[in-house]
Amino acid sequence: MNVLKQLLSYLLTRKSLALLVLVSIFISQVAELAIPLLIGLTIDNILKSLETGNFETSLVLSGVVLIVIASLIRGIMHFVGRYSGYLQGEAIIREIRSDLFVKYETSNMKFFDRHRTGDLMSRATTDLEPIGEFLVWGERILLQAFLTYTGIYLILLSIDVTLFLLIAVVTPSLILLSYGISRILGPLFFELREKYGELTAVITENISGAQIVRAFHAEEREKQKFDQHNQGYMELRAYAFKIRSIFLPSIVLVVNLLVTILIYAGGVAAIEERISTGILISLFTYFTMLALPTRFLAFSLITYQRVVAAGNRVFSLIEDTSFTEKEMVGYTVPLNETPHILFDRVSFKYSDRAILSNISLTIKSGEKVAILGSTGSGKSTLISLIPRFQDVTSGQVLVEYNGNSHNIADLDLSTWRKCVGFVHQEPFLFGRTIAENLIFELGDIDTSEIEQVLKITQLAEFIKSLPDGLNTLVGERGVTLSGGQKQRLAIARMLLRKNPIMVLDDATSSLDIYTEAQFLTAFDKMLKTSSIKHTVIFITQRLSTLKNVDRIVILNRGQIIEEGTHDELIKTGEIYPLLWKTQESGQIDVKLTLEKIIKEREE
Ligand SMILES: Nc1ncnc2c1ncn2[C@@H]1O[C@H](COP(=O)(O)OP(=O)(O)OP(=O)(O)O)[C@@H](O)[C@H]1O
Ligand SMILES: [Mg+2]
Incomplete structure (x- = not known):
């Protein structure tokens, strides 16, 4: 089951909205990346004026105006991207939920022999939560992180090759770390979803069978059974949380190390006069800009693993046609005759x-x-x-x-x-x-x-x-x-x-x-x-x-x-x-x- 492919097919049913999300995020990221460069260039212009004593007002002023324009574009496009992304995510979740409901309405009786009510309930409700979260903000953050990294790579490549090579060497370690952790978290999240489905099934059965439980005085026994499920679920969640808690600070640590190395290399480049003071300031801003998307990236990678786990459960049900009632468009019987x-x-x-x-x-x-x-x-x-x-x-x-x-x-x-x-x-x-x-x-x-x-x-x-x-x-x-x-x-x-x-x-x-x-x-x-x-x-x-x-x-x-x-x-x-x-x-x-x-x- 390729969850990403499934999500993509839902995304593509609203092509213009998907395009709006992509374009607005792209423009807002480009504007965001342009701002430090514009600031650096403006500072260089001011420094040059101070050195020569020939103050170039128009040049400085146009720099400032450009910074304001870039900030405005960034702000507006950020809003458009966020809001359209939200609408897109909500619309897709509504559609997936509706597809599940249709599945429940069109499946034959064997389907209900096979699945427990509580489990089917959780697939149409809680399993959709991480998918919704991911669609609403995870997708945007992944895209922003990707654009930030690419943008900074390109800017570094155009400014100084040594700095570019340095970042290009260190980044794979981030990717490897993320990949490794997601390999551990993926199956764990799947197991968590399954356990949650079981837990819901126990709860729904105890609600539907409340009278039977009383009649047999089975409250104690049922509570014990429930406690077992509840405890197992909690322990697994705690374990998953532990792995996440190790993962997130490790990512931050690697990023901070990367930033420190880059600041040192940037300083050396400025001392050796390979780059100007203004550009050095721009670079410092870029380096610190790496930290936030990386942290978000790590977070959305975790969310993505939860999406894969939940998505597998949801889409495998939607895809499975073996229980679909064969709605034959065959002979239409007359309703005023009795055969x-x-x-x-x-x-x-x-x-x-x-x-x-x-x-x-x-x-x-x-x-x-x-x-x-x-x-x-x-x-x-x-x-x-x-x-x-x-x-x-x-x-x-x-x-x-x-x-x-x-x-x-x-x-x-x-x-x-x-x-x-x-x-x-x-x-x-x-x-x-x-x-x-x-x-x-x-x-x-x-x-x-x-x-x-x-x-x-x-x-x-x-x-x-x-x-x-x-x-x-x-x-x-x-x-x-x-x-x-x-x-x-x-x-x-x-x-x-x-x-x-x-x-x-x-x-x-x-x-x-x-x-x-x-x-x-x-x-x-x-x-x-x-x-x-x-x-x-x-x-x-x-x-x-x-x-x-x-x-x-x-x-x-x-x-x-x-x-x-x-x-x-x-x-x-x-x-x-x-x-x-x-x-x-x-x-x-x-x-x-x-x-x-x-x-x-x-x-
Ligand atoms: N959904 C099901 N899955 C598997 N086996 C089933 C299912 N429903 C019924 N059976 C089995 O099929 C057999 C016949 O069941 P059925 O319900 O047709 O009996 P019945 O004659 O209507 O009995 P009763 O008089 O008790 O209603 C039973 O042995 C039962 O265990
Ligand atoms: Mg019967």
Whole structure:
């Protein structure tokens, strides 16, 4: 990962601003370098006048005017360089942050399996700080230092070759020293960034999991774990600081030595009358001018190492396209039609672990299909293939519109996802108002439509009872709502979109049987009166919900073991009748019962 190249490509997106920064810094540096020379020449003119007694007022005066002009140019250009450099740096950071956000928005679910939230957070926040610092002032300082050195070299070369050779011999030691230290600091800063990412991850997880920590009384243990990370981070920072603290004074020492040698050599040159008194004064100014940019140079070299460390983390993420969702601009599905869905010998693996094997299943347009299976049997994984949250490892999922089949991998993804409504097993709500959660990406929506879905999900009464009604904030992830309320809001959010296909992953598991039955009745009514027919696929663990479904699919260890209507399965099924019987005896834990039945049959 070439961080400099990446930064350069961002710089070049604003060519005129980059040019303004360069030109203004260049002009301000040239003016700054001209001032000591002008002062030296003016002093020489005054001394000459004193020697000859012939005072050349106009010559001295023009020298003074030139000094004033150079100072003005330097001042104005310095301001322009600083301000435009600042704007440039801020604009680039905004762009990098935005690119990261886009990455987070366009990555597939595997990306989030791979990275921890805290780490992703720190990449989009603290990792950008050194990059910003460097762009805002580091770049300018590096440029100024480079120009100061080059300028002074050229001036010395034109004044006295011995002095030039002297500085040319000593400078490489500065470069070597800087290079050596940055080789040590580079990996150290990278490690620091990684450690900081881990630290943030521990903090975010402890905030999100605050209740779990309390419930298990794990505060002490978590504190110890945090202390370890915190301590490790601090120790590494202290070590990095020590190296920096050795580096900076060493650079200053070398520069001071260089300046002393140059002052001595300059003095000798003046005594030997190779240079005039005025020029000697100019040279002294130049020599002392070397100290500041060198110190800044050393500082910005350190910053640059921090930039490389942080930049590697940020750009490697932006560059990595292996997790990017394939936004196929393929067949755009009609949103007022409901296709047949065909799973054709579908298998799916998480890394190397087979989760689904050889699933073939047809779901006809307008069908209502229930999926049963014990825990971990692959139900959620199976339905996550439909909106392409995951992609099949082998086989294919097809949709059929008017007799024409399309592989879902060839569909225009954004319209396809508009076609599939989804309620997740663990509902997620944003820390916004109820209305904002419901409307989400939709622009204008009729409040009567909202009221209708709230009625169907049995939420109307509850929302009316809230002082702020629909404008009630739900807290982060919806913490201020009960499990069942959250589930119903998530269902309402889907229903509002009237998607042709609706997928519900155990979406009513937290509701009491009575509320669930009321919801299902209202939901059925809505489906019947809708202008299009809807396919409903739902995972359930309540047998009571199965009576009026068109088909029941039983999944076990990633395979379909039984499939058919309730009546068919009762007559011909092997597992389903046993399952159904348990209901009569009052046992209704479908997952557990299924597991037991299957185990007993295997034995
Ligand atoms: N993101 C993931 N990465 C790796 N493995 C996963 C991931 N998600 C699920 N699995 C594994 O896939 C298998 C099937 O999980 P899945 O969530 O589909 O089960 P499920 O039938 O929905 O179970 P439940 O009834 O408990 O919700 C499980 O063994 C699980 O460990
Ligand atoms: Mg599940």
